Amino acid sequence: MAFQPIDPESDSRIEHKTAVLNGLTYHYLYGVPPGGSFKATVFLIHGWPDCSMGWRYQIPLFLRMGFRVVAPDLMGFGGTDAPKVPPAPISLYGYKRAADDIAALAKEVGAQQIILGGHDWGGFVVWRTAQWYPELVSRVFSVCTPYTAPHKDYVSLEDIVKGPLPQFGYQIHLASGEVEKSVNSEDSIRQFLRGVYGARTPEGETSFDPVEGVVLKNLPKIGESRLLNGKLLDYYVKEYCRHGIHSTLNWYRTRKSNWEEDLGLLDKKVIAIPSLFIQATYDSVLKPEMARGMNEYLPNLTRGEVAATHWALTQKPDEVNAIIRKWLEGQGYVTKASL
Template sequence: MDVDKIDPYDDSRVTHEKANVNGQTYHYILGLPGNNNATIKGTIFLIHGWPDLSIGWRYQIPILLEMGFRVVAPDMMGYGGTDAPQVPPAPLSLYGMKRAADDIAELARQLNAPKIVLGGHDWGGAVVWRAAMWHPELITHVFSVCTPFAPVHKQYISTEDMVKGPLPQFGYQLHLASPEVEGKITTKEEIRQFLNGMYGGKGASGELMFDPTKGIIFENLLKVGKSKLLTERELEYYVDQYHRNGLHGTVNWYRTREINWEEDQQLKSSNIDIPTLYVQAEYDHVLLPSMGRGMGKYLSNLTVRSVPATHWALTQKPQAVNIIIKEWIECVVLGGKSKL
């Protein structure tokens, strides 16, 4: 069964907008339910991860509009039509989670949204958990696809120590944080192959371009074929957007671990008491479902559901994801329950 989705270039249900947010230009997708005269039940912000864009939520936006919500999906710092400041001279903190949370809050203010529901995937999932902690006055509900909640740690744990210890599948983060990836993937053809590989494309003999423990396998970059998760039109859109500023801004997110930890120390608690939803992907090889165990210790109104999908659950299993999100919104966001 086909699932409705937003066209990246031209779709009457959404517009592509720009806003100056805390000194940086953001591009965002804006969708209004029905028509301009429809009663808006609320505003939902959708936050993407790496290597994605706001259009990564293309299968979820239509159903949220049908449910009566205004939808705002920004390209995050360094991505697509949003600014991608070069570091240095710009401070690396521009790519930190507190800055992302503050930018969400400012964009909500500009859109006259005193309360919002916040959804995230991948890095976007990490952002929405922290945004709920930084801006509890703004965010009424949070949902995250694939990304489990991580509490504030009093002691700094480097990416290197995580890889040597409990999370060897985070080895790719060390590679992305190095200068190599952004330096070697620069042309449109290289970006095209990179995106095909990241979204599951394989070579004729099954070659993979991405290994969670190692990162990008450059020798397979030109071998991988077309991803099944992106149409040719969608792939062209992604390539154009990523070629705009290259990969520098996007991989800066992997260089902010210590900055994020330092800023976390200002938070008084790891507890989130608003209703939350965690949708785990059963076959995610990086954000393992087991990483979500114990989340209920910090999230008092947590609902957990799962989908038979890899990390790209939003586009691989959109119907299953949408059913979960819709039920949670109907019962919790609109129905007033604390959890399912």
């Protein structure tokens, strides 16, 4: 079933709200089904370089199924605060702080339990939130991002890139501080977003390479993106111009901080609650082989896949939504007759 995506400028199905969570202000999208009653609350956590509006095709699905929806902008993104590092600690942009703030937002909206979904960085966040707050998260799902267990030994990003995951090379570039030197104006942010979302130059060249990172010399020539254009692109540009892109790149500077905090989860590697993982078969970074060992730690795992790139949420929304809907039907939350 196809749904009209949320309009970024004005949409009666959602409200734009803010809340102070553990001392910092978050912006989030908030929606309830018509009539105001709901069977459960779903939190949706975006990735990079996205924002809460990245769930624009999924929010209508959840509302139609009778769920309340909460979709925050992560730290450093959109209308959420972007503390400068330093003097703020880099851990503000890590999994544990995100989990703490999700728990605080759940309390803010009066949700004792939540269904938690994520994509990209948001996928990493939701797995960890389910571990840090098992009493809060009743179900968890991730699109593109496989579960990885906490590890007692630290492995640097450089060693990861030299070893099993050369396609993570772009993360070294994003963390380096070089990208924001060139992407620092409204026009350059616009070109940057077009490029990351698949646009090319007239010669067919890209401006993003998983191994090398952002191809800065190609940015001025990048054309239109089929996935992010028109007033939706205007919205994203406006949101990114609030803080610039530097704060969003802090997420790529947290590897050691995340590892240090993950040490508190070494005895909680197994996530026993019902979980769903949706693989994008053409994801050039989070490749299918990375998800092979998940069943060892997720005994109640359901798997699905869509023939899409990393941007499956908006590239193949009907297919993603169908998998989520079928999973929730199997969990007894919704019946086919209610759709």
